Ligand code: SF4
């Protein structure tokens with residue numbers, strides 16, 4: 001297992017692989033965590049050096065905290081670290097924060113919480129955390145002063161400017177952001193990482209395998225990676241991509257079964273960061289993957305003026321690209337919010353003449369309209 005020193009106190013050491021408990025094994029036919037199977041995978045991870053276990057008040061209807069706490073309680077308290085999170089979306093008062101925090105303390109039943117986070121800062125929730133009239137942060141600071149919280153931080157899905165603003169509010173002990181090689185290329189992940197690094201805030205990674213999306217890409221790109229590392233999983237590339245980032249303290253993986261836990265432990269036992277050659281091959285694979293599941297629309301809107309059906313073509317392209325990358329038919333539900341969409345296309349072709357990217361827009365409209373969802 002790879003261990004990292006906690007930058008704010010090198011006496012603290014964390015396994016670089018952390019266990020996310022938001023997708024614990026479930027009881028068949030329900031969304032409830034299976035306590036026996038969950039304990040088995042938590043025990044395996046613990047036995048192989050994992051010492052950071054992450055949950056949240058809202059995970060698995062509140063049962064994740066309970067199951068995680070029950071599984072870990074048999075071990076010496078100082079030998080593992082638990083994280084949980086305070087949701088910001090319904091916080092109206094300090095009393096709300098107090099109630100949720102106390103409930104988490106009861107569910108975990110571990111005496112104190114090692115890492116406590118303001119959960120999922122974004123443009124919509126940030127005010128609830130920062131509003132002095134609500135007083136969430138002073139309350140959390142008080143809990144820390146009383147020893148109920150050991151490290152105080154936040155997780156973020158915010159844009160970089162909001163992240164910087166929130167991260168600069170106080171001397172946070174850590175922060176958690178979504179980071180993986182695909183978002184590094186297509187999203188603001190690199191900028192977010194660099195903001196936290198610049199501010200000296202040790203970073204915990206969530207979604208290193210992008211909710212499982214990077215466990216397999218396309219047959220062609222998987223083959224490129226397998227040719228270099230035939231005995232390693234495709235998911236292992238996602239972890240290894242992150243291993244050379246010095247400001248990371250823990251890379252959380254939401255593990256759902258023993259096979260995943262064993263594969264992840266093996267990656268962190270046996271592998272190091274990607275070599276320069278492997279990085280180049282991964283970049284090539286990501287580029288190929290993107291070009292096979294997305295269209296190169298730049299949003300210039302040259303195609304829009306002559307469309308008799310007034311379809312917002314670049315918006316449709318953007319939705320299709322999200323669908324391609326995430327492979328989730330749910331992304332396409334955004335099409336229903338458009339006044340006119342692919343189903344209204346009459347195939348006149350006047351848009352395609354204007355497209356500098358040579359996208360066959362009428363054919364694509366037909367294809368999108370036919371996707372089952
Ligand atoms: S082909 Fe479809 S999208 Fe393009 S201009 Fe005609 S109706 Fe609009």
Ligand code: SF4
Pocket residue numbers: 296297298299300301302303304313314317354355356357358359361
């Ligand atoms: S003209 Fe082509 S690149 Fe420009 S917005 Fe339309 S589809 Fe996209």
